[in-house]
Amino acid sequence: MAALELFANKGYDATSTSKIAKLAGVSEGLIFKHFESKKDLLNALMKDAESKLAEVWWEVMEEENPREVIRKSINLPFKEVDPSEHDFWRLQFKLKWDNEYHNPNKMNPLVDKITAAFEALNYPEPEKESSILVHLIEAISIEIVRGDAASQKPLQQFLLDKYK
Amino acid sequence: MAALELFANKGYDATSTSKIAKLAGVSEGLIFKHFESKKDLLNALMKDAESKLAEVWWEVMEEENPREVIRKSINLPFKEVDPSEHDFWRLQFKLKWDNEYHNPNKMNPLVDKITAAFEALNYPEPEKESSILVHLIEAISIEIVRGDAASQKPLQQFLLDKYK
Amino acid sequence: MAALELFANKGYDATSTSKIAKLAGVSEGLIFKHFESKKDLLNALMKDAESKLAEVWWEVMEEENPREVIRKSINLPFKEVDPSEHDFWRLQFKLKWDNEYHNPNKMNPLVDKITAAFEALNYPEPEKESSILVHLIEAISIEIVRGDAASQKPLQQFLLDKYK
Amino acid sequence: MAALELFANKGYDATSTSKIAKLAGVSEGLIFKHFESKKDLLNALMKDAESKLAEVWWEVMEEENPREVIRKSINLPFKEVDPSEHDFWRLQFKLKWDNEYHNPNKMNPLVDKITAAFEALNYPEPEKESSILVHLIEAISIEIVRGDAASQKPLQQFLLDKYK
């Protein structure tokens, strides 16, 4: 959608409803028939963030074999997605900087899953191992949704080997 | 300065020049005597980013001993700084999302230095090792300037041990 | 009707067609099937003002006995009416302030009838007597439709005595 | 002022800030440097209503002789005023219909003063006499500020004689 594209690229505050309307090819008034306010439009866009995260994490979360949990986690950022999805995720990461939208516990389920995997594999400090791996997954994801997949690709195999 | 505080907390677009003036306790007109435009004010704030980076990296960059390079790099995010500096760095990281201000090569000197260190230590894939360590350093820095130093602190010793 | 209630309470300009539609429980489009425009809706509401006035005045106008004319005129504002009618009359009085709807001759028939009565009773200045009594009738009516019947009630008998 | 003129003639809701600005020959923005909001502008206009009322009533209120109190009260609506003042008073009367601005006790001081006068003159029902006279004064005032002074003028002497 037009709003998603603009919010993701210019930011929420720098995107006027008139620009959204123009890009979407509709009248400005129509936006406010669909959404109570500009903020509400953003909220609607963010609404399915949780379910989308769950969907992306699905493969990891249902995995029982700890070694596979690690492997699949590392692969997460490298999944090929419809590039239009990048807008969505870019907006997600951007809003981490907006206190109103930042939920520091959002990654917890994944962190816990990976921690359990490291535990099962008898790593001496599973929480810290997990914390670091999740940092890496996020950092790589950010570079990729920002458009720099090429520079990150080589890290995939490298990490897979490292954590084998 | 007032502008830095507001830009860092609310974002550039959500911060009006009138709010800056009010918080700074000066007239709105005065701002435009000092800076040509609001953008110019932001630029001035960002101006010393490079020199500040260099300053922060100084210890690392002048180090000759590769093992020490790694150690000092890991310690970078944990340096105690005047908390007012957090505004500055928070703004830096925030603007990474603004294409106009994002310079993907900003980290290069540090990356190169760390790569050379890993090379000297005969790591088989020094570039990738370096790339990953820098990702971690950035990820940890972000959490810290966002206000969550506590959760990151334990990672310091853990990383120091891991890379010893 | 919903429009009458809103026009009478909030005023014509402060009442949007969407609020009317919502209160009436119909679609906004429907309003414009029934009325050409918002103004036309107001006109329709005002349409029967004249006939309603005539109806209210009926008792007075058909009276032959001058003393009875005066008595019945004084009683006019105190007639018990369906309180939903207050919306109608409140709107009437409110629109007196709108030049487009103010008709300074609206009261003429009543004024003339009362003047004739005072004449028949040999009052020396029947026009002025009439003018004043009509002022009083209107002033009392206004207070009553505005919701303050209690404070006006005592004036009824007082005036009846005064003009006996 | 421009706002007063428009509010008095078209009504508060029917008067846009852009029309006010245009009539006043200033930019729309300037209005909001002087007043926080359109409502605040109206409030500012109404602010001195009380002091103006007191000023107009002054002659009556300070009078000791009851006969003179009545006489001066009757004369109140007929005082020659700068016709620009009519805008002010027209707005006052108009806002009586706006619950937010209607203060039913506004007339109390005058009512009380006149009641006392009728009492001193041994009228049997001073409150009702007062109530009626104040109704008349208001009704006449309304006609005059609405622009119909001519039709009301003859009532002045008539009332003076009646209450002598």
Place this chain on the structure above:
DNA sequence: TATGAATGAGTATTCATTCAT
């Protein structure tokens, strides 16, 4: 150096009205 009055373009949002279904 500093103020504060002034502005034109822009903001989110609401409005009365239209029209295809």
Place this chain on the structure above:
DNA sequence: GATGAATGAATACTCATTCAT
């Protein structure tokens, strides 16, 4: 007869910027 999607113009208000003092 009725709906609901759609719109262009208007609304109250904010913005970054200018300039006389």
